[in-house]
Amino acid sequence: MKVLITGASGLLGRRVFKRLKGLPNFDAVGSCFSRIEDKDLIKLDITDRQCLEQWFLENKPAAVVHCAAERRPNIVDNNPSLAYSLNVKATQDLCDLAERFHCWLLYISTDYVFDGKNAPYSESDSANPLNTYGKHKLAGEEIVLSAAGGQNAVLRVPILYGPIEYLGESAVTILYDKVREVSTSCSMDDRQRRYPTHTDAVAEVIHDMLIKHQEQLLTGVYHLTDTQMLTKYDMALAMADVMQHPTAHIKASKLEPSSSDTPRPYDCHLHTDRLRQVSIPIPSRDFRTEIKRILTENLMPGA
Ligand SMILES: NC(=O)c1ccc[n+]([C@@H]2O[C@H](COP(=O)([O-])OP(=O)(O)OC[C@H]3O[C@@H](n4cnc5c(N)ncnc54)[C@H](OP(=O)(O)O)[C@@H]3O)[C@@H](O)[C@H]2O)c1
Numbered sequence: 001m002k003v004l005i006t007g008a009s010g011l012l013g014r015r016v017f018k019r020l021k022g023l024p025n026f027d028a029v030g031s032c033f034s035r036i037e038d039k040d041l042i043k044l045d046i047t048d049r050q051c052l053e054q055w056f057l058e059n060k061p062a063a064v065v066h067c068a069a070e071r072r073p074n075i076v077d078n079n080p081s082l083a084y085s086l087n088v089k090a091t092q093d094l095c096d097l098a099e100r101f102h103c104w105l106l107y108i109s110t111d112y113v114f115d116g117k118n119a120p121y122s123e124s125d126s127a128n129p130l131n132t133y134g135k136h137k138l139a140g141e142e143i144v145l146s147a148a149g150g151q152n153a154v155l156r157v158p159i160l161y162g163p164i165e166y167l168g169e170s171a172v173t174i175l176y177d178k179v180r181e182v183s184t185s186c187s188m189d190d191r192q193r194r195y196p197t198h199t200d201a202v203a204e205v206i207h208d209m210l211i212k213h214q215e216q217l218l219t220g221v222y223h224l225t226d227t228q229m230l231t232k233y234d235m236a237l238a239m240a241d242v243m244q245h246p247t248a249h250i251k252a253s254k255l256e257p258s259s260s261d262t263p264r265p266y267d268c269h270l271h272t273d274r275l276r277q278v279s280i281p282i283p284s285r286d287f288r289t290e291i292k293r294i295l296t297e298n299l300m301p302g303a
Contacts (some may be wrong), residue, residue, distance in 0.1 A: 002027040002061045006046055009035035011169050012199045015162055016065055019203040045084045046090040056097045063104045071301045073133040076234020080132050087136035095147040105152040107144040123221040123274045130263040154221045162199030163298050172196050172235055179239045183245050190233035190252035193267040198290055199224040200281040208280045223270035225282050242292035243258030
């Protein structure tokens with residue numbers, strides 16, 4: 001099964017590519033855009049329809065795992081039209097090509113499609129994104145689900161963490177920048193409920209979905225989340241503790257976000273019923289163990 005993984009230089013796509021690469025039943029092709037150092041990846045600008053079309057003609061994949069996106073809500077707000085071309089327009093082009101080449105598309109989406117006011121959310125609950133990033137991802141979902149006679153699938157995931165190239169690569173590890181600055185007081189949100197999920201757990205489920213899809217058609221929306229609830233303040237304290245930093249400089253903030261901040265949902269806890277219905281196990285990782293591993297093993301000095 002030839003599988004294209006878009007965004008394979010990113011936080012999630014990198015682990016999906018690592019998981020599938022070299023497996024006997026898969027011919028995994030990972031694509032990158034600006035990070036071209038990894039010679040195992042191909043450079044493919046998915047906003048360039050001609051390039052995409054040429055690649056599909058030459059390679060005829062059986063599946064696409066579409067991870068590439070602009071996932072930082074404030075960057076999306078700063079340049080919505082650029083983000084739209086990646087998050088929505090490129091998704092449309094990929095869908096058109098996937099349909100033409102009879103290729104199954106699995107679109108990675110986000111819990112930010114919900115407004116966070118009525119958690120937990122099942123796969124059939126109505127979406128109501130609060131910010132432009134969430135609106136883009138929902139538009140991407142709608143394109144994916146209405147293409148190919150409804151034969152594609154969407155996997156929604158919450159905040160991700162996993163092996164990183166630099167601290168800012170994940171919305172979890174970026175907090176460590178402030179945690180390790182022990183002489184400077186910092187304020188961490190202690191209100192919004194988050195369920196950090198390891199990228200290897202997501203890669204495991206994507207692998208299982210690709211296998212399952214060869215037995216039965218997987219269509220529609222699936223949810224995946226780890227179970228442990230942490231606020232950003234909880235994550236910061238856990239990082240300080242496992243890395244043996246003092247915690248007095250880390251202050252819990254219970255303040256509502258100001259009107260100038262990009263709005264973010266309060267609690268988008270996801271139900272994972274549909275994965276269970278197709279007998280795909282929901283993996284879980286211990287946050288403290290994994291974040292310690294990431295910060296000690298991945299973080300190069302000076303990163
Ligand atoms: N990270 C999270 O906490 C989180 C939470 C929920 C859902 N998600 C979803 O999960 C997916 C993966 O997110 P992530 O955190 O892995 O993202 P990421 O680390 O920011 O990676 C983004 C990827 O998109 C690629 N890309 C950017 N512009 C491109 C273009 N024009 N053509 C082709 N590729 C392009 C990047 O390539 P280069 O780096 O080589 O330029 C990179 O591989 C996204 O769909 C996101 O919406 C993420």
